[in-house]
């Protein structure tokens with residue numbers, strides 16, 4: 257309902273408003289503009305009311321995918337995830353009501369704030385608190401529980417007090433003495449390295465970090481979601497020599513990057529035992545995890561980077577571009593890039609991962625959103641596919657959660673449609689990863705979203721079998737006993753999933769077919785496409801300097 261409608265209906269003191277309308281209006285007041293979900297009793301009216309106040313409602317096929325989509329919108333717009341859950345009626349509590357479950361308690365572990373309003377009148381302030389909690393400090397999800405009987409409860413319109421939109425998160429800066437110490441450590445570093453994490457992307461620190469990199473001529477390495485904060489093809493990006501850079505750096509600045517498994521916990525043998533970390537983070541509890549940092553800079557990453565820049569403005573300093581460290585990194589980048597190119601140029605069929613990604617990279621629009629999930633598909637894709645803009649890469653992230661891809665792609669497409677019509681979303685999926693949320697293809701077609709889905713199909717999880725070997729294996733016994741658990745059905749025609757809903761599907765087996773189908777998909781602005789790319793079922797990653805940290809990938 258628009259505000260003028262609300263005003264009209266509120267003329268008489270008898271005017272009523274429903275709980276659903278209060279929820280919608282309260283969300284709108286907090287500048288929440290997108291809602292993803294699935295309707296059913298008791299939440300259908302909430303989605304209708306949301307549409308009436310101008311919130312875009314995207315009906316998904318699974319709540320999990322809806323949550324992934326909403327979390328991606330949060331990352332892209334700075335308005336994180338609020339989960340609104342319909343729960344059982346208050347009067348039936350403990351009686352075994354329809355879908356009765358301790359939802360508030362269950363969500364508490366996984367969210368920054370989890371609450372059930374005590375009355376319809378309490379909804380606006382609870383929603384304001386949920387939104388505020390989700391964006392202040394380290395961002396995170398919040399849960400608001402709505403008893404079923406609230407949704408259609410009519411209350412006097414004058415009894416509702418909407419809460420003004422919460423203020424943007426306050427910007428906090430690091431201690432000056434710590435900033436001076438960090439600058440001095442960097443000036444004295446022999447082999448410095450900046451690591452740019454997702455926190456830097458979220459903090460929109462791209463301009464200040466790029467300035468620091470260029471002014472001081474420092475090498476930088478993005479984490480998977482930090483890719484694009486500074487473009488991957490920037491001359492100071494040492495992504496192609498990642499292991500070398502981590503292993504030999506003597507001073508490392510972490511910009512919103514956690515020392516978790518993705519960064520090998522900051523420990524030897526992946527790092528020097530005496531490496532000095534300068535940790536820049538908005539979350540105090542993060543500081544000192546796994547390694548005792550040399551300096552901690554607690555604050556907003558953009559503001560803290562500007563503090564560092566002030567130091568280098570006062571007494572200019574540049575890391576020598578002709579240093580041994582730069583030479584060492586450049587050599588390693590060159591040899592790694594040559595090894596990938598060699599794999600990419602292999603002409604044998606079925607194609608390998610590198611061949612596929614090199615052809616995709618050639619046609620990738622520079623401003624596209626790149627979404628990716630899978631194991632080899634995501635890991636190898638990340639090394640070849642370039643990001644040029646901040647917050648334009650969405651992948652399975654720290655948890656490595658399979659199933660996020662289509663929800664992320666839908667979110668990016670919905671945001672792109674609003675902000676930047678014509679912008680495309682390229683969603684690179686392993687065949688297993690695609691299966692987790694495959695039915696969201698219907699959602700993509702229903703809203704006619706500008707998404708090109710690429711399914712990199714090796715017939716399995718990490719690897720699979722070719723059709724003949726699969727047949728042979730099945731001869732030896734029942735499939736549940738003899739089929740390797742990593743295998744999926746060989747030669748699956750995933751492209752039919754999209755043609756079922758009116759999208760365009762392609763089945764490709766050669767580089768030429770891939771090039772052509774990708775060109776056609778990108779040219780076709782009328783409908784979404786899915787390209788099912790058959791690759792060698794046993795194709796693997798090129799040899800790594802270090803084994804994967806986990807003991808086994810199988």
Ligand SMILES: Cc1ncc(C[n+]2csc(CCOP(=O)(O)OP(=O)(O)O)c2C)c(N)n1
Pocket residue numbers: 629630631632633634655656657658659685686687688689690712714716717718719
């Ligand atoms: C929710 C969830 N379930 C299971 C896994 C375990 N897992 C890791 S990667 C992966 C799929 C990898 O296969 P695919 O997507 O086909 O990529 P490939 O390595 O074959 O290229 C699975 C199931 C996970 N990470 N997340």
Ligand SMILES: [Mg+2]
Pocket residue numbers: 686687688712713714715716717718719
């Ligand atoms: Mg696979």
